[in-house]
Amino acid sequence: MCGIVGYIGKEQAAPIILDGLARLEYRGYDSAGMAVYEGNKISTRKAIGRLKVLENITRGGESMPGHSGIGHTRWATHGAPSDKNAHPHTNEAGTIAVVHNGIIENYIPLKKKMTDRGCHFVSETDTEVLAHMLDYYYKGNPLETIIKVLQRVEGSYALGIMFADHPGEIYAARKDSPLIVGRNESGCFIASDVPAILKYTRTVYYLDNQEVVVLRGDDLSFYSMDEEEVEKESATIDWDADAAEKAGYEHFMLKEMYEQPRTIVDTISPRVRDRNGEREIHIEELNMTDDELRAIKKIHIVACGSAYHAGVTGKYVLEGLARIPVEVDLASEFRYRNPLLEEGCMVIVISQSGETADTLAALRESREKGFQVLGIVNVVGSSIAREADACLYTWAGPEIAVATTKAYSAQLAALYLLAMKLAKVRGLMSDREFTALLADLKCLPDQIELLLGQKQKIQRFANRYLGARDIFFIGRGIDYAISLEGSLKLKEISYVHSEAYAAGELKHGTISLIEDGTLVVAVSTQPELYQKMISNIVEVKARGAFVMAVTNEENKAVEKASDYVVYIPQTNPYFTNSLAIIPLQLFAYYVAVGRGCDVDKPRNLAKSVTVE
DSSP: OOOOEEEEEESHHHHHHHHHHTTTTOOSEEEEEEEEEETTTTEEEEEEOOOOHHHHTTTTTTTTTOOOEEEEEEEOOSSSSOTTSSEEEEESSSOOEEEEESSBHHHHHHHHHHHHOOOOOOOOSSSHHHHHHHHOSSOHHHHHHHHHHHHTTTTEEEEEETTTTTTOOOEEEEEOOOEEEEOSEEEEEESSGGGTTTTTEEEEEOOOTEEEEEEEEEEEEEETSSSSSEOOOEEEOOOOGGGGSOOTTTSSSHHHHHHHHHHHHHHHHGGGETTTTTTEOGGGOOOOOOHHHHTOOOEEEOOOHHHHHHHHHHHHHHHHHHHOOOEEOOOOHHHHSSSOOOOTTTEEEEEESSOHHHHHHOOOOOOTTOEEEEEEETTTHHHEEEEEEEEEEEEOOOOSSSSSSSSHHHHHHHHHHHHHHHHHHHTTOOHHHHHHHHHHHHHHHHHHHHHHHHHHHHHHHHHTTTOEEEEEESSHHHHHHHHHHHHHHHHHHHHOOEEEEEEEGGGGGGGGGTTTTTTEEEEOOOOGGHHHHHHHHHHHTTHHHHEEEEEEOOOHHHHHHSSSSEEEEEOOOGGHHHHHHHHHHHHHHHHHHHTOOOOOOOOOSSSOOOOO
8 A cells, every 4th residue: 555666876866766655645645754875874754644744854855865765655554643653664773774565464473572682662563573673683684684584574565675784775575565676777766656667767677476676776686585586577668658647637536537438448459359350359368268268167256346346247247148157255255254166167356456465365365276367457567467377457557546447447348358258159149249249349438438528517416415424326237336336436535425225225224314305326227127226216206315317318217207317328238337437437526526625545545455
């Protein structure tokens, strides 16, 4: 969740570190700090609050001269937000500095050992344990010391480490938390995400689990936990330099909503090809033959948050088109319920970052049990992408806003492609049906553009509900999956309490919460369920609800039952999530803006949840 940036080279380090940390603010944080080698010592500065506070006390980094340093933005896990709990953490002499993302699970017994050995702790964090352990085991060789300490550590970590005795070096290591290494003509970098260093270099190296890297001004060396040097090939980041900037939009979230049409095109186009005059779906990344695809007996989809909601939609689409039984699990539940995975089962894990801790754990558990795992991720070279048996990239590009929009849309598109591919190879879809589905799929980007063009209409409606305390979203089938995501979007950025319910469950208790003026958002895009949904709308209207309906253009009957209607263009019922979610995203956005919320950085949230 936190941000790490480090630099060593010819330039002054502190301004580069501050700039990199500013580009990671979307990850969520409560304090920030830097350690820079100045003259013959390591100097640290830390401050609670926004990065601007650290920038002010260091005069934009100018008050911390030096050409090597590490920086950090912290999101509290152990210990409340405070200056003393902010990173970097040091040993008592201040000769070793550490920044850390992740959680040291056995820090309590380790802390007791260090305390028994005479160490004095000043923070409540698990990270400070590492600084004291490094000091205790240090005999002059940093690499040897780091490996010795990490062999005693349980949990996850991405680390940046400096030793005063080695001013020309920065050390970094990772296990289950993301960390990349960059390089340009002036020096070398570490960062927890690409946008931090994209301004300075496009040449990066992906650090694998339990590897250590030594950064020097003009050199990089990678090592395993056996202290054996590892050869690494660089990768080139081909994002546009302004892809991580707002490009004139008021917020990253709004910009990313408008990027959804391009995102869907980029995810679909490379996988739809002409062969002998016919269109086909070719998902090369699956690494599976048609016979192997036909042999799949069951699918488990595992994910968190919005990715989970995409998975719920995926269940309806995969079962409907490919007729394969699908279970959908929250990753945090899957990993602890000792799931029954039968022979012929495929596990699909979905994650924007590819670093989501619970999802990654589910992947590893599934692979340990011998089951094939397909990752649907957005970040190339991420942990899930590397560790899954196969990876279907979504090509959404960098997503900066904490509340996902375009990555969610790309995940839906990837699931549509997979369902269609499975249905075709299993002989469950005629050529005519396949062609019609492909045509609808190709229309989605233009249809989303039309819906985004209704933003002023949605904004006017949203302004009526800036003071709402409770909003309910209801739907049936795929519309329930849409409701889940619509509700999450609203609550996470506007702080308005909202809940999503399967509409048929209203009379089993939920309807008691409806009172005069309560807004109920009713999603109704499945033709066979139109009448059922109208009955549910009538039920809540009778209790005083004001109903906003989101439905297909053909469903004019809903107008009589509802107070306000947003129509979406006609598409195949399996694809309606991609369209119906657009007005719900816009509604959430404009409610949040109208309430003065920090849309891109909602409180208590982070972009990439890399700890439990």
